[in-house]
Amino acid sequence: MDSKATNIGEAAHIYGARPGAARYRPEMSDDERASISNAIWLCSDCHGQIDKDAGRFPENLLLIWKEKHEEKLMQEIGKPGELLRRLANDREIGQLGSIPLYAEQIIREKPPYWEYMLTAELLDYHLKPVLRAARDLELGLSVRPRIHLPRGEFFLWMGTKPADLRAFIQALEGLLEEFRNAWGAPGQPGDAELISHVAQLVGRAARHMVEVAEEAKFTNVPEGFEGLADCLVDGALHPIKNLPELSKFIRSIFHSTSNPSSNFEYVLKIEMPEGWTERFRRELAKGQAALEARGGEW
Structure with missing residues (x-):
């Protein structure tokens, strides 16, 4: 049978x-x-x-x-x-x-080139809620309690923000290099734990920038300094907008070639808006002039 x-x-x-x-x-x-x-x-x-x-x-x-x-x-x-x-x-x-x-x-x-697939997947996962929060802030959809700063703390607070933004860009440069270490040398397997850790840190760094923007937007500033607060919001949100381009580039390698093991070069620009430093100085001077015109009245 x-x-x-x-x-x-x-x-x-x-x-x-x-x-x-x-x-x-x-x-x-x-x-x-x-x-x-x-x-x-x-x-x-x-x-x-x-x-x-x-x-x-x-x-x-x-x-x-x-x-x-x-x-x-x-x-x-x-x-x-x-x-x-x-x-x-x-x-x-x-x-x-x-x-x-x-x-x-x-x-x-662990399919072929799994390290890069995992990187793209985790970057999108950690950045998605951050980019949504940034968009909500830009569209005026998010609210939080207003922050009231005493006069003696305002200029100190405002003066630390440019350093915060520069620190983010420097940290991102180091994190992107750390991805290369996590992927492993040619012919060697990558490190899933390190890939996950670095993707998490990228998300946290981007989240910090959104928090800087939220703080600037919802802090009561003296009359005349409103443009300076807007400048800080733009400076904090602009650098994170290009971060999703990295996962797009990784995926584009698989779209464009049958041999992803070739060498590829990609430059991800994480930078402040054009002319931002000059704008910051200009808005700071404008606010100080308005304060002097009121005889220093806060």
């Missing part, structure tokens, strides 16, 4: 493969979409259901399905070495704190 097996499984995309597909992410490269980290094995019926109703089957649900099913299979049929490797991966991921489920899949499966 012949035994026959029928394969009813289908490889499905977690994030859609093309525009209009369920859970499609336009910023992802084709290599990321084709990666094993973006794949889940389903029966044909379930494959059809998840693609017809993305609201009912969001990406995080599919990633959890995949993770739990892999755990079950590993426990039932996994070899000792595979079980230990899974345990090591779980511990590695557990040390990283809160990261997206898709980033966890990248770390577990």
